[in-house]
Amino acid sequence: MIRKAYFLTTLLALPGSLALAENVKFKGCYAEWNEKELTIGNPMVERKWSIHQGLLTPVSFRDKTSDREWLRRPSRQPAPHPGGNLVAEPRSTTITTKTGQLSPVEAESLVIDMASKGAITSFSCRFQVFPGASGITVTFNPNTTSPPPAENANKDTENEPKTRPSGLENNKGAKKKPSKALDAIDDLMLNIQHFRFTQVTLMDQTDDHNDLVHEKEWMPLHSKVDASGNLFHIENPVTGDGLVFLKLAPLPHARPVKSPWDARVLGQGRRVIFAGHGYASVVLSYSGGRPGRIAALQDYQRCIRTFDAKRDARFLSNTWGDRSADSRVSEAFLKKEIEAGSRLGVDVVQVDDGWQKGMSGNSAFGKGAWGEFYAADPEFWSPHPKRFPNGLKPLVDAATAKGMKFGLWFGPDAEKEMMHWERDADLLIECCNKLGIEYVKIDAVEMATPKAENNLRKFYDKILRASAGRVVFDPDATAGLRPTYFGSPNVGPIFVENRYSDWHKYWPHLTLRNLWLLADHVDPLRLRMEFLNNQRNTKLYQGDPLAPALYAPDTLFASVMFSNPLGWFEISNLPKEYFEKVPPLVAIWKKEREAIFSGHIIPIGSAPDGVAWTGMSSVSKDRQSARLVLFRELNDASEWSVKVPLLKKLGQKVTVLSGNGTATLKDGVITADIPEQLQYLFLRID
Secondary structure (H helix, E strand, C coil): CCCCCCCCEEECCECCECCCCEEEEECCEEEEECCCEEEEECCCEEEEEEEECCEEEEEEEEECCCCEECECCCCCCCCCEEEECCCCCCCEEEEEEEEECCCCCCCCEEEEEEEEECCCCEEEEEEEECCCCCEEEEEEEECCCCCCCCCCHHHHCCCCCCCCCCCCCCCCCCCCCCCCEEEECEEEEECCCCCEEEEEEECCCCCCCCCCEEEEEECCCCCEEEECCCEEEEECCCCCCEEEEEEECCCHHHCCCCCCCCEEEECCCCEEEECCCCCEEEEEEECCHHHHHHHHHHHHHHHHCCCCCCCCCCCEEEHHHHCCCCCCCCHHHHHHHHHHHHHHCCCEEECCCCCECCCECCCCCCCCECCCHHHHCCCCCCECCCCCCCCCHHHHHHHHHCCCEEEEEECCCCHHHHCCHHHHHHHHHHHHHHHCCCEEEECCCECCCHHHHHHHHHHHHHHHHHCCCCCEEEEECCCCECCHHHHCCCCCCEECCCCCHHHCCCCHHHHHHHHHHHCCCCCHHHEEEEECCCCCCHHHHCCCCCCHHHCCHHHHHHCCCCCEEEEECCHHHCCHHHHHHHHHHHHHHHHHHHHHHHCEEEEEECCCCCCCEEEEEEECCCCCCEEEEEEECCCCCCEEEEECCCCCCCCCCEEEEEECCEEEEECCEEEEECCCCCEEEEEEEC
């Protein structure tokens, strides 16, 4: 991957106003400004803010694709804004622009930095616009010397009528509460009368949670709605046009600094306010209802981390899923894993906990360290001298000889707010540069303070830059306080869940359900989802009609192949049936995966529940072709029809790539026949 340099434009400003009008263009993106207004856009969207005393106020949000103006008037307060009452004073404003990549895994973009400096208060704002996304990322940083917002400023203070219903139909004499500005990164006065507001609540810490997605809807009239989360959408139910707000932050419970709400909706004023709290956010426009919203979110996420067909969407195996922990980890055992992995079709053989000299808290040999690793052993992360007397290089070489990569498990040190982040980064950079280890599962993170959060971010950034984006992380979302879905969206696929048949906690339909539900919001390219050895612990599932052993091994792989598949098992211990049924499907998937993950991936059918017809579709961006995987769960209907979302060209050829059944396409509707329950079809439409 080639890193792109920045070209910098700087404009100095006179006190109280910008010095002169200017504009910058870059690959369809543009920014224009003068002393009164800032305009930023690309071929899909354009936003305008008025400028007064260095503060911005949203005045226009135009979807250029549908030619829709989303704002009916300027917002009631400046936004971005730190909250509370700022001193009115002249501020000098400086604007600089950059073009290129902010990181080696990101798409090229135009970046606009605006700094406003006053005698008492100062702040800066960064805008980033990608050619391929329908929104503009905004980051706001108030100067730490500025007076803090008034206590509870975000709870009840606002520029809307605030009265308790009295029963009188004419209440003109009601008084307004004094107005104080809210902590707002965006404040939108909507140009639609009827809209549906949806709060999306995502769950991590998946060792305790299995229902990972919850949605709550309102159609606000007079009510005020305060909602927490990272993702909200506003949709016109008549047209299907909408806006998505995405906060690039950990989930609310995991953020080091808590906040009372992330979105506030005032129904009577048709006003929506989004709080920033120092995190970047974006408002994306879309049309076409749910499929259009999913496509807009995926386009944006693939700007933050671009899809590299030689690096991403890999089939990875990890030894931990069979619950032998570190008891079998050794050079001899992993050479068996590599040999078996090559027969199964694995891309990356990853060793979990146990390769290192130090003993972790999950070791089969006793209670070791968790989090503060260097305090337990300064050489904690050197290869175990007895298990790997020759180091890790023989394993890397053995994997390379079979056309695979070798990966590691690693835990950044948590001592004193991750103070050792640079030491950890240098260690993994050395593993990459000297050994060629480029796939790393990240575990044991406890991000309890803002400093720890920032140090974790610096840890990731240093490694990505030093490796030119080659290192791929799998950040574990199963426990702890971690960035998970949107706190570090540029580092690699999220390791979503640990499921073990040993603890009677693995059912294939529930893993598929989590993938299906998450895919509405989190790009499946950014998810790592598991399938297990279904012949282990069969006694625990006796009499269960959805027992893992009732699914064919290739069906298990098919259920996760529209994500990054995880073989959560010891490959060398798999039954013979896995090596008969999985490799043919893996070989077909490898031929199709670039097309799958270059398209828009939309869940279709009903959410998996063990008895549904369900599936995933990926439609090419030109809307002329598609890949689908369809599942008949435990139901009596052998035939099922579903419209393929986003597909425009009709009458295409349907090819059954794998699975037992048939399919036809007519007027954009696919009709599939799968004779047996708990089976799948993998299809190509072209």
